[in-house]
Amino acid sequence: MELASSLRIAFTGLKSKKTRTFLTMLGIIIGISSVIMIISVGAGAQSLILNQIKALGSNQISIFPGASEEAGPPPSVFGSANTSLKVSDMVALENAQNVPNVEAITYYVRGSATMNWQGNEFNGTFVATTASYPIVHDISVAEGRFIDTEEEKNLSKVVVLGATVKKELFGDQEALGQLIKIKKHQFRVIGVMTAKGTSGFENQDNYVFIPISTGQKIMLGIDYISLARIKVNSSENVNQAVEDIKAVLRDQHHLDSKELDDFTVRAQAQAIEIFSSITDSLTYFLAAIAAISLLVGGIGIMNIMLINVTERTREIGLRKALGAKRKNILSQFLIESIAVTLFGGIIGIIFGILMSLLVALIARWLGYNWDFVISVSAVFLSCSISVLVGLFFGLYPAFKASELNPIEALQYE
Amino acid sequence: MDKKVLIKLSDLKKDYVNEDVATEVLKGINLEISQGEFVAIMGPSGSGKSTLMHIMGFLDKLTLGKYFFKGKDVSNLSDDELAEIRNEEVGFIFQAFNLLQRTSVYDNVRLPLTYSSKKFDKNKVITSIKAVGLYHRLNNLSNQLSGGEKQRVAIARSLVNDPSIIFADEPTGNLDSKSGKQIMEILQDLNDHGKTIILVTHEKYTAEHARRILKIVDGEIIDDYQVKERLIARLEKDLTK
Structure with missing residues (x-):
């Protein structure tokens, strides 16, 4: 069976339950848009701080009088006058x-x-x-x-x-x-x-x-x-x-x-590195928290797909009676759950980008030199995560559907 | 009959195991059905008539004995092999119609071809729909049809892959007498054009539209005879009106 007809069957299935499909997607939409927004806002905040550091001159080296620990601040910070x-x-x-x-x-x-x-x-x-x-x-x-x-x-x-x-x-x-x-x-x-x-x-x-x-x-x-x-x-x-x-x-x-x-030489690049790594880790930490909602969304999808399989037991029985093999049923339900998550993911990406743009506009309106940054890798990552969530959480319901006995399924009330 | 034997069952047995208790549903069936026959299987509920149809229709596996289809031993096929043979050789008509909900007549009839390895031919779908007189309903959704029309769509669906044999399981059970008559007329017409049909029913009246009747009680064939004066279903009105 060609992919085109699998897709057609899957979308017909989804279209017949629009409200349910949308609610199922909602978890993925919220999850993906949060991830996109956090990464974008994080990158914007990072570039704001880095721009300030770079405003000092990006290729700068500072020399302070007096010795200091390798990673510690120069002694002049503590107010001691050093004449070296x-x-x-x-x-x-x-x-x-x-x-x-x-x-x-x-x-x-x-x-x-x-x-x-x-x-x-x-x-x-x-x-x-x-x-x-x-x-x-x-x-x-x-x-x-x-x-x-x-x-x-x-x-x-x-x-x-x-x-x-x-x-x-x-x-x-x-x-x-x-x-x-x-x-x-x-x-x-x-x-x-x-x-x-x-x-x-x-x-x-x-x-x-x-x-x-x-x-x-x-x-x-x-x-x-x-x-x-x-x-x-x-x-x-x-x-x-x-x-x-x-x-x-x-x-x-x-x-x-x-x-x-008896002096301290520091490159500006070090400061940039330190700030970058701090803001990076903060961003990824927050994105990871947002990703938990993807897990919750995924469980929602599994739940709905299981209900779908039960509701459509007779349909599955019919398809099997008419010659659908196990793999046909498996791929039909997998494609359905992947379609839900991928479509939800795409809506989430668009929504996340719009929200990030809003944050950037507000920040600029408040007078910050805020960069609106959308990372292409975050978008691709979100798409792949959506597909993986659909695949992972759709697998069990799809497997259950494919295992149904055609006679029992046809007689299911 | 000197026609080619389509189905040959020898000492076919079927047990159902439920919580370690085996129930013998079919107790050694011997049967031959040739091409072009119209056979009605009759019997009370629980007699094993549906199980026999399921096994002959490749929906279920036998426990013991042999099943030859077109001369080939098909007693021990895998699930996927059974699915393939159902798709290519068999058409089913069910009591509850079993159409896809909110799906057009065209797409319902097309369904078996979706699972076929052969190249899709739209004409097959159209021809089948014309054969049951529903071409004017081509794009209507299944839930917009009357019971009789639904069953006609189901018949068109069973014809679309040009099967060797059609199994009809209580096809008139959910219909009023007029619609039921119409369905029987189509089945007789198909048989007149050479299709082999096996009809499962518990009604004597319906069974007498067939050419041959098998009676099953408690998993055994107790009677097997040719109908002498079979009933002919004819409606005065044209189907398409």
Whole structure:
């Protein structure tokens, strides 16, 4: 018997009990749509977090002063000032022969200060840094220019304002060329940054930028730096660059082979990996819970198929009397249950995609940079799971049907 | 009769085992049925007439003895072999019609061909439906038909694979006398055109439409004779009206 006529028989059977067929499908529809939705929302949330990390610069390496455990946080997190990193170390790193894959290096110290212009005050953070800061942090200047390499070294009192600071101090007035007070020192405004909003857990719009030498010597009276960030030319070269940086710094600090690093080098990629694995495992955990409803749906299907077999005992008897073999009856009922689950699965996939789209639209409306992600593999997986559920839970009822004795089945009341 | 022997049963026995108690339903049946015969098997309920029909119709297996069909020993066939032979050689007409519910006349008649290994031929279905005068009902659903029409669809279904023999189990049992007459007329007509028919009934009146009557009591044939003046079912009206 050809597949086409098996399918025809199966669908005629299903069509005659529309309500029941739909209710049977419901379990599968709910199960599959939950799985699709959870995977999609999980992927959306993951990309949201990863985008924030990547906003720091995707090929970045951070250097912190002081030693740390391999997987633990750098010591600066605990607030202890560590003086092990110097500008001279940075100069050694900037030498292209030492770390060949470096695209840009920037480093800085920070402090908080009250800024003042004609009576307008703003309590913010000054970042004393180098000319390459915008390259590494992927930010740009809206007006004027950033600190240049000359100013970086010769204690210039120039400042670049973050977008919020500019607005707070100057409102709509022209800021370029004006003198503002930071602590007790006069700084000339040479640029204003483009507004960027919160990214990577900090808001650069609240910062002002001054040359590193000015920050160290005039504002803070120190000779060390608190953090360095390095942009590598491609992500494949990050690991090599980390090794190169460590070697350079150990050499700079005259550490012999027995001494541990007095600094910490961390790649941004590590953070991405950690976040990815956390969100991945959360997603799969939730999807697995949703998949339990598929099991429940499957049991519902077995139940209904058993009722079907009992109700249609006479029909089975007739088919056998007219020449249906065991395998014909088996395949008829198997195809019926697979058709129910596959069709339910397809409806579930469509419904799940619509729900995921809704979540994405709401998230975007709330202002998140949310990606609407539907994984093709999840869709195919859902389809195959639907078919397997139908096959698995349809097998027993179908087998029961195929075993019926034609005479007894024909006389069944 | 010098016609070819279709069915030959020698000392056929059938036991039913129920909770370790064996009941002997058929106690050694010897019988020959030739091509073109119209045989009525009569007997009270529980006499074994249905069991005999089931075995001859390949729906059930015998316990002892031999069954030759078209000269071939078919006493020990597997379930699938029985299914195949039912599909190719036998047509069934049941008392309760046994049509597929909410299914068109066409699809009901087509059903045996679904399980056939031969290439599907739509003309066979149409020819069978025309033979019982229901071509105008081709696309009607089974539940839209009267009892008599349902049984005519069942007859068309039994004819569609061009079987060697048709078994009719109380075909008029669920019908009013007029519809019953119509069914008997069709069966007689088929027999006149050479079909071998075995009719199972407990009514003497119905049995007398056949050419030969077998009487069974308690699993044994107690009488076997040719009907001298068989009843001829004829309706005045045309079937299709």
